[in-house]
Amino acid sequence: MFRRFPAFVALAVVLLASRGAAAHPAPFSFLDLVVRGDGVHGTLVLHVVDVAYELGIAPAERLLEPDEIAPTRDRVIALVGPRLRVRTDVEAPIEWQAMEPAADRHAVLLRFRIPVPSPGALYVRTHAFPYDPVHQTFVNIYEEGQLRQQLIFNAKSGEYVFYTGTTQGALAVMRTFIPSGIHHIMIGPDHVLFLIGLLLLGGSWLSLVKIVTAFTLGHSVTLSLAALGIVMPSPRLIEPAIALSIVFVGADNLVRGGGRDVRAWAALVFGLVHGFGFASVLREFGLPPQALGWSLFSFNVGVEVGQLVIVLLVATALELVRRRNQVVGHRVAWAGSIVVIAAGTYWFVERVFFPGGA
Numbered sequence: 001m002f003r004r005f006p007a008f009v010a011l012a013v014v015l016l017a018s019r020g021a022a023a024h025p026a027p028f029s030f031l032d033l034v035v036r037g038d039g040v041h042g043t044l045v046l047h048v049v050d051v052a053y054e055l056g057i058a059p060a061e062r063l064l065e066p067d068e069i070a071p072t073r074d075r076v077i078a079l080v081g082p083r084l085r086v087r088t089d090v091e092a093p094i095e096w097q098a099m100e101p102a103a104d105r106h107a108v109l110l111r112f113r114i115p116v117p118s119p120g121a122l123y124v125r126t127h128a129f130p131y132d133p134v135h136q137t138f139v140n141i142y143e144e145g146q147l148r149q150q151l152i153f154n155a156k157s158g159e160y161v162f163y164t165g166t167t168q169g170a171l172a173v174m175r176t177f178i179p180s181g182i183h184h185i186m187i188g189p190d191h192v193l194f195l196i197g198l199l200l201l202g203g204s205w206l207s208l209v210k211i212v213t214a215f216t217l218g219h220s221v222t223l224s225l226a227a228l229g230i231v232m233p234s235p236r237l238i239e240p241a242i243a244l245s246i247v248f249v250g251a252d253n254l255v256r257g258g259g260r261d262v263r264a265w266a267a268l269v270f271g272l273v274h275g276f277g278f279a280s281v282l283r284e285f286g287l288p289p290q291a292l293g294w295s296l297f298s299f300n301v302g303v304e305v306g307q308l309v310i311v312l313l314v315a316t317a318l319e320l321v322r323r324r325n326q327v328v329g330h331r332v333a334w335a336g337s338i339v340v341i342a343a344g345t346y347w348f349v350e351r352v353f354f355p356g357g358a
Contacts, residue, residue, distance in 0.1 A: 028136055028281070029128040030107075033086065035143040035164055040114040040122065042086060042094075045107050046076070050129045054079055063108055064101040073099040076110065084126045085159075086112075088119035118164075124151075125159035134187060136180075150295060152176055173294040174301075181302020184281055185310070190242055190347060191274060192310060197249035197340040198263050199314050200333040202322060207261065212311055214264045218271020219278055220300055226279030227296050238276045239351040245270035246344030253337035278303060 030045035052060035055075055062068050077096050086094060097111040122141065129135045133155055141149040141162050149162050150173060185191050198211050225231040249266060256262075282292070282299060322329030 028138060029126075031084075031124075031126065031137055031139045033122065033124070033139070033141045035119065035122065035141070037118055039092075039116050040086065040088065040119060042112045042114070044080065044084065044110040044112070044128075045102065045105065046080065046110065046128065047105075047107050049106070050132065050135070051076060051079070051108060054129065054131065064103050064106075066101065069099055069101060069108075073110075076108065080110070080128055083128055083130070085123065086114060086126075087123050088114060088116040089121045090116045090119065092116045120164055122162040122164070123159070124162065126153055127155055127158045130155070134183075136183075150176055152180055170294045174298040177295050177298035178302040178305065180281070181299040181304075182306040182309075183302075184278065184299075185303050185306035188277070190246060190344075191277070193340055193343055194242070194246050194249060194270065194274065195307065195310055196314055197246060197253065197337065198267055199311065199318060200336045200340070201253055201256075201263075202315070202318055202329070202333070203261070205315075207264075208311065208315055210264045211267045212307065215267035215271040215274075216304060216307070218268045218273075219275030219303070222272045222275030223278045223282075223300055223303075224275075224296060226276050227282040227292055231276075232283070233276055235280065236351075236355060238273060239355075240348050241273045242270075242277055243344050243348035243351055245273055247341050247348065248344075250337040250340030250344060253333060253340075 028047065029050070030043075032043045032045075034041045048060040048063040051063060052058065055072070057063060057072075063072060076099060081094070081096070084094075092114050095113045095115065097113060098109075100109045100111075102109050124139060124141075126137050126139075127135070128137055135154070137153040137158075139149070139151040139153060139160070140147060141151075143164055148166065149160075151160055153159075195215070198215070199208065202208075222231070226233075245266075248270070249263070252262065252266065278299075282296060318329065318332065321332055
């Protein structure tokens with residue numbers, strides 16, 4: 001059985017990588033609700049891949065073409081309208097307005113209005129795309145020009161009542177964004193594979209702590225810089241660079257031999273790159289800078305928790321294999337490194353030559 005173990009590990013990693021070629025799959029929709037004196041104004045942001053899948057449109061990028069917007073608008077409203085319930089304490093219908101392409105977000109924007117002046121309460125319920133079990137809708141509620149509430153809806157929790165005049169506390173923000181950070185790293189196969197690549201050769205627990213700490217420092221710095229809008233490199237640069245970081249750690253595992261262990265330095269340097277990838281989710285939220293404090297902190301904590309779970313599970317499993325049989329442990333590290341290189345190379349080619357084509 002142990003002779004076949006490397007093959008099982010390689011297969012598992014391949015299956016993990018095959019979940020999606022993008023660093024950040026886009027099972028996200030976004031809903032902004034602005035409470036004003038003349039009613040509630042809403043903007044629903046839908047990823048074109050989700051809309052195209054349900055409407056049978058191919059390729060999905062057709063939805064970004066100006067000529068497609070007008071004839072497709074009613075179909076999109078018919079699709080998501082029944083799945084979105086936004087009402088006030090006074091019954092009034094949703095007045096659907098324009099649909100616009102948002103090429104920079106690979107999405108379409110649907111605007112609407114509920115004509116109830118100064119509502120006392122706002123009832124929100126949505127699950128935009130039930131076909132995708134991990135789909136989430138990020139909700140921002142604004143009142144008097146201030147962000148009052150941040151929510152994340154999914155298949156299990158998809159409704160909320162907002163009472164005007166109330167403000168969300170720090171604890172509620174943390175309850176929202178810590179799970180989001182955990183979820184984000186868990187659904188990012190390239191981040192997971194990068195961590196696995198760093199762990200394949202094992203080492204003392206002290207050396208692993210150094211590697212994880214270095215990665216944490218690296219991505220925390222750039223996550224903060226990007227989320228605050230201080231440094232925002234293009235995803236066309238960041239996504240291929242993340243793929244190359246995966247290739248590097250796999251190749252380093254194969255060629256290093258008994259040489260110097262540079263994994264901590266690699267984790268620090270490439271952590272800077274991965275942080276820009278993590279920041280994409282917070283940027284999509286479109287939060288004003290003054291609202292980012294607890295959101296950014298909590299999201300980063302969630303990323304660290306998810307990262308720690310991955311490290312403990314993978315490092316413990318690899319250590320158990322090595323203790324049972326050193327030869328098998330070496331084969332696992334070798335086979336795993338080959339798969340890491342192959343996956344990173346595949347992602348690099350796809351992101352450079354076929355961006356947005358997954």
